[in-house]
Amino acid sequence: MNFTRWSARLPGTQRRAARGSEGSVPAARGEYGPRPERPAEGIEDPEHAEDTVDTEVPALEDFSVRDLLGRLPGLVALLYGPEHRIAYVNEAYAAAFGPRTPGATVAATCPEAEELGLLPLRDQVLRSGKPRTVKSRRTADGGSYTVTCLPVDSPHLEGAGVLVHAADVTDHAEAAERLRASERRHRETAVTLQRSLLPQELEQPDDLRIAATYQPGVADAAVGGDWYDVITLGAGRTALVIGDVMGRGVRAAAVMGQLRTAVRAYARLDLPPHEVLQLLDGLAAEIDASQIATCVYAVHDPNEGKLVYASAGHLPILVRDEDGTVRTAGDPTGPPLGTGGWLHASGSIALPPGSTAVLYTDGLVERRREDIDEGVEALARALAGASGTPQVICGRLLRALGVTAEHDDDVAVLVVQHPARDGADAELFHNAALELLGGVEAAPRARAFASGVLSSWRFPVELRDLGVLATSELVANSLQHGTPPMRLRLRRTDRRLIIEVTDGDDHLPRRRRAETEDEAGRGISIIATIASSWGSRRTPGGGKAVWCEFALPD
Numbered sequence: 275m276n277f278t279r280w281s282a283r284l285p286g287t288q289r290r291a292a293r294g295s296e297g298s299v300p301a302a303r304g305e306y307g308p309r310p311e312r313p314a315e316g317i318e319d320p321e322h323a324e325d326t327v328d329t330e331v332p333a334l335e336d337f338s339v340r341d342l343l344g345r346l347p348g349l350v351a352l353l354y355g356p357e358h359r360i361a362y363v364n365e366a367y368a369a370a371f372g373p374r375t376p377g378a379t380v381a382a383t384c385p386e387a388e389e390l391g392l393l394p395l396r397d398q399v400l401r402s403g404k405p406r407t408v409k410s411r412r413t414a415d416g417g418s419y420t421v422t423c424l425p426v427d428s429p430h431l432e433g434a435g436v437l438v439h440a441a442d443v444t445d446h447a448e449a450a451e452r453l454r455a456s457e458r459r460h461r462e463t464a465v466t467l468q469r470s471l472l473p474q475e476l477e478q479p480d481d482l483r484i485a486a487t488y489q490p491g492v493a494d495a496a497v498g499g500d501w502y503d504v505i506t507l508g509a510g511r512t513a514l515v516i517g518d519v520m521g522r523g524v525r526a527a528a529v530m531g532q533l534r535t536a537v538r539a540y541a542r543l544d545l546p547p548h549e550v551l552q553l554l555d556g557l558a559a560e561i562d563a564s565q566i567a568t569c570v571y572a573v574h575d576p577n578e579g580k581l582v583y584a585s586a587g588h589l590p591i592l593v594r595d596e597d598g599t600v601r602t603a604g605d606p607t608g609p610p611l612g613t614g615g616w617l618h619a620s621g622s623i624a625l626p627p628g629s630t631a632v633l634y635t636d637g638l639v640e641r642r643r644e645d646i647d648e649g650v651e652a653l654a655r656a657l658a659g660a661s662g663t664p665q666v667i668c669g670r671l672l673r674a675l676g677v678t679a680e681h682d683d684d685v686a687v688l689v690v691q692h693p694a695r696d697g698a699d700a701e702l703f704h705n706a707a708l709e710l711l712g713g714v715e716a717a718p719r720a721r722a723f724a725s726g727v728l729s730s731w732r733f734p735v736e737l738r739d740l741g742v743l744a745t746s747e748l749v750a751n752s753l754q755h756g757t758p759p760m761r762l763r764l765r766r767t768d769r770r771l772i773i774e775v776t777d778g779d780d781h782l783p784r785r786r787r788a789e790t791e792d793e794a795g796r797g798i799s800i801i802a803t804i805a806s807s808w809g810s811r812r813t814p815g816g817g818k819a820v821w822c823e824f825a826l827p828d
Contacts, residue, residue, distance in 0.1 A: 349419070349442070353380060354428065354435035358393055360384070361435060370417070370442070389413045390421050396436045399423045410447050418447035471531045477504045479512040480767035481576040481703075482690055485664035489677055489685040491522075491637065498684030499526035499567070500635045501534050505541045508809045509772050509821040510576045510765060513541045516633040516688050517569035517588070517611075529565045533558065533611070537571065544811035547571045547584035548618040551608070555586065558612035567611040570633055574625060574690070577705065577763065581631060582622045586611045589636060589650065592657055596628030596694065600654045628694035630667065632657055637683035638675055649675070664689040702768040704731060710749060710760035710775075720749040720762050724773075727764050733771070737824060740804050741771055744822050747797040748775040751783060751820065766826075770806070774821035782810045782818055 343350050349367040351374070353360060358380040368374065371386045380387045387393055390411045399406050407422045419440040426437045469488065476484050486502050499519025507513055515537050519530045536557050540550045550571050558567055570591065572583035583591060583603060587610035591603040606619040625631055632653070639649030656674035660667045667689045677685050695703060706727045710716040724745040728738040745762065752760050756777030765772040785798045801808050805822035812818050 349438075349440035351438040351440075352426070352435060353392075353396060353438060358387075358396060367440070386413050390419060390440065392421065392423070392438060395421065395423050396438075399425050399436050400434070410443055410450075412447070416444070417442060418444045467527065471527060471534065472501055473503055477506050477512075479504075479506055479510070479574075480769050481510060481692065482512060482574060483664050483693055484514075484688070484690050485668050486686070486688045487668040487672065489637075489672065489679075489681060491681055491683045491685075498522055499530040500637065500684045500686035501530050502633070502686050502688045503534060503537060504688075505538055507541060507544055507573065507811075508807055508823065509774050509819070510767065511544075512574045514572045514574065514581070514631075514633060514688060514690055515541075515569065516635065516686060517567060518635040518637075518684075518686070520566040520568075522684075525562070526565065529558070529562050529567065532561050533567060533569070537569075544809060546620055546812075546814070547573055547582055548606075548620040551584045551586050551611070551618045555611050555614060555616070555618070559614050561612075563612060565612065569611055572631075572633070574692075577765070579626050579692075580622045580624045582620055584608070584618050584620045586618065589634060589639065589646075591623060592632045592650075592654055593623055593625060594630045594632075594657045594660070595626070598658050600658045602650075602654065625690075625692050627692055629692050630657070630660075630664070631690040631692075632667075632671070633688040633690070634671075635684065635686045637681070637685035638671070638677065638687060640683065664691045667691075699768075702766070704766045706764045708762045710752070710762055714753075716753060716760070717746060717749050721746050723762065724764060728771075731766055734827065737771065737827070740824060741773060744773050744801055744805060744824075745775075747801050748773060748820055748822070751775075751797045752777045755779065755781065755783065756818070768826075770826055771824040772821060773823075774819055776813060776817055776819045778815075778817045780812050780816050780818050782812065783820060 343362075344364045346364060347366060349370055350362075350364040351360065351367050352362040360374050360376055360378050360380060360383070362376065363374045371384070374383055380393065384392075390413065391408050395406050395408060403425055405422060405424045407420065409420045410418050411421060412418050420443050421438065421440045424437045424439070425434060427434050472488055473486075476486055478484060484504055486504075488500065488502075491498060499521065501515075501517050501519075503513075503515040505513040505515070515534075517530070517533060517537075519526045519533070533554060536554060537550065540553050543550075545553075551569065554569065554571075558565070567586075568588040569586045570583060570588040572581045572591065574581050581591065581593075581603075585603075585607040587608065590607070593601045593603070595601070601623065603621065603623040606621050608616050608618045623631075634653070636646065639653050640646050641649060653671065653675060656671055657667075660670045660674075662670070668687050671687060671689075672685070706723075708720060708723045710720060712719075721742055724742050725738065728741045733741070741764075745764075749760075749762060752775045756779040758778055760775065760777045763772075763774045763776070765774070783798050785802055798808070801822050806825045808820075808822040810818055810820045
């Protein structure tokens with residue numbers, strides 16, 4: 275086959291029209307035009323002008339294209355006919371894949387053709403008449419090639435053929451793979467760092483069932499600033515926290531870690547939610563005034579059946595009732611942490627038995643070109659139809675909101691369920707309360723009340739005696755240092771006995787060492803010795819509550 279009789283239709287190249295008498299072979303020989311009668315425009319010197327116009331312009335067909343293709347560093351092959359037969363391969367192609375016999379079919383002699391996708395690519399080129407390229411195709415020997423197919427004409431064949439050019443990009447492909455592997459390692463390290471800053475295991479209160487999930491964004495390997503936490507406060511109360519430091523990177527993660535640590539420290543003070551956020555607000559400004567952070571801090575008290583919360587620029591809590599109705603926590607919502615000059619306030623939303631609360635970050639509901647309120651409404655609809663355990667609800671909400679491994683923002687979700695108990699399970703949870711009226715006679719009445727209640731709850735004698743002693747000391751402390759109204763509350767769960775006394779004075783007791791000659795000051799020390807834990811807090815309205823807990827035997 276005469277290779278010089280093939281001509282490539284290269285993009286942007288105009289084929290020169292054949293000139294000469296009929297019967298000549300225009301594809302094999304070039305024609306030369308007449309010499310111009312005057313110099314080219316802009317040439318002033320006749321001698322130079324004569325030198326310029328004396329050169330005749332050859333046609334593409336006048337060059338030895340076959341020799342050029344043979345010396346190209348790229349791999350070149352020429353295919354023809356409906357059976358994809360080989361017309362020519364250059365030295366580079368033969369060196370890479372071995373010599374090829376002209377006229378043989380590609381399917382029979384070129385296993386690399388399937389790996390490089392040549393046959394379907396050739397068909398596309400012939401149908402469209404346009405070049406096609408596939409990038410970085412890997413062969414069995416580990417090489418990578420970028421392949422371009424161009425349509426070519428032949429005066430001897432009907433249907434023409436395809437010129438295949440393959441550039442060896444193995445080095446580039448390996449470098450890209452090393453880069454991708456490095457990015458994967460960096461991302462895995464970033465996600466590990468992020469997860470290490472989150473709770474490794476959620477605390478599970480007696481009265482609640484809680485699950486959380488964190489889905490890192492895939493936009494880059496930077497660490498995000500989403501966090502959540504569950505903190506048991508004692509006396510059956512639980513603090514729930516979720517927050518988001520805006521931005522990404524180690525800087526955002528550092529701020530997030532400090533805020534989470536600070537929240538746990540402030541929670542131990544058992545302050546109202548708005549006071550915790552007030553302290554966080556000042557701390558955030560000191561840590562990094564340029565970082566914006568949002569946060570919700572909520573406290574659940576099983577005796578009140580509600581969430582008391584405060585929000586610093588965060589998205590609202592959603593609560594699903596047992597019948598599927600979804601309620602949204604309203605104001606108050608203050609500005610993000612670190613802005614300063616704002617007095618935060620607390621609000622509340624009911625969390626009765628059978629209800630489920632969801633706290634979340636904006637990555638769950640925020641989408642480009644959509645209002646974030648639409649995302650919150652979509653979450654509310656998804657929550658209305660979600661049921662099951664908290665962990666199951668987490669997964670369903672992520673799927674309903676379209677959060678996948680390719681999501682471009684971090685997502686944190688905290689699901690809190692207040693289960694409705696009945697039957698034998700309900701028998702493990704009881705409450706009893708007594709108003710402490712009168713003077714000195716209130717102490718013996720409290721002891722008798724505690725003894726009767728603890729006996730009815732079928733506690734062992736030893737635990738019952740310890741409970742009566744703790745009740746006596748707490749009531750005596752309240753009678754001596756507190757003011758009316760006074761109230762004794764006993765509560766049992768499946769894991770502990772809680773004794774709490776409230777009064778109208780906001781002076782919090784503290785444990786101190788009593789001297790030998792002191793007649794008082796030993797009550798709190800006795801409680802700290804016999805109980806598993808104890809504490810105190812100020813209550814709304816200016817009073818206080820002092821409590822202690824006893825772990826129930828297994």
